[in-house]
Amino acid sequence: MDTEVIETTDEVENNLEDAELDAADNQGELKRKTHLKGTVSKIALGGAIVHLDFEKPGFVHLARIQEAPLNRVEDALQVGQEVDVWVLRADPHREHVELTMIEPLKYDWRELKKGMVVSGTISRIEKFGAFIEIGAERPGMVHVSEMANKYVRNPHEVVTIGEEVAAKILAVNKQKKQIKLSMKALLEKAEPQEVIPSVKEALQEVDEDEPVPTAMEMALREAMQRNRKDDDGPRNKKSKKSRGGRDLEDIFSRTLEGYGQK
Numbered sequence: 212m213d214t215e216v217i218e219t220t221d222e223v224e225n226n227l228e229d230a231e232l233d234a235a236d237n238q239g240e241l242k243r244k245t246h247l248k249g250t251v252s253k254i255a256l257g258g259a260i261v262h263l264d265f266e267k268p269g270f271v272h273l274a275r276i277q278e279a280p281l282n283r284v285e286d287a288l289q290v291g292q293e294v295d296v297w298v299l300r301a302d303p304h305r306e307h308v309e310l311t312m313i314e315p316l317k318y319d320w321r322e323l324k325k326g327m328v329v330s331g332t333i334s335r336i337e338k339f340g341a342f343i344e345i346g347a348e349r350p351g352m353v354h355v356s357e358m359a360n361k362y363v364r365n366p367h368e369v370v371t372i373g374e375e376v377a378a379k380i381l382a383v384n385k386q387k388k389q390i391k392l393s394m395k396a397l398l399e400k401a402e403p404q405e406v407i408p409s410v411k412e413a414l415q416e417v418d419e420d421e422p423v424p425t426a427m428e429m430a431l432r433e434a435m436q437r438n439r440k441d442d443d444g445p446r447n448k449k450s451k452k453s454r455g456g457r458d459l460e461d462i463f464s465r466t467l468e469g470y471g472q473k
Contacts, residue, residue, distance in 0.1 A: 250292070251289065252268065259284050271296060329379075331378070332373060337366070341370050
């Protein structure tokens, strides 16, 4: 028995909207979100007809005249009134261009991509980072570790409320409505610190004309350095070698005394 898959109303509307938006993007002259000026030519029950400098007239639905609830078109618009509108859909199969008087967002979720560079205003600062209004449905968040090339203890050290900044999109999660940003990604990398030359490099810089010590000279120098260390050490901490040396001296003295008695 075959099972029929029934899409929900929201899924159908989203699919239709995506298809219409794709068609609108292919119109060439009128693209989605294009800002236009027009004149209200007729008031209808569900909206208003707007005359445009285009082949087709535009239509503004009642729900897209203003953000606040509106019961009648006449309460907001009149015939002959000049209005600012934005293209919502430009379907070639329709007799009119669908418009909105509510300014659309700069970025829809489908337009936000990883790696994009966006600009915006710091709207909120928290201990873990800051939020940036970039013109999307939700502000983007830049973590404190993504603010600078150096360690940042407090985000207030780097940004302030209302500051204009640029950032790079690290990730977009449409389901969770999250946009992760990085300011550090747009900064130049810090210059490497001066590296201390290694012993090998230091030896390579030695003058080649300087005579190389023989094995006997090196052994003698090492013995002299050991003796200096023994002499400089605390008296109460005697090394085994020094004690052994004194024992030999005592034996040698007693031996000489024995020869003298004879």
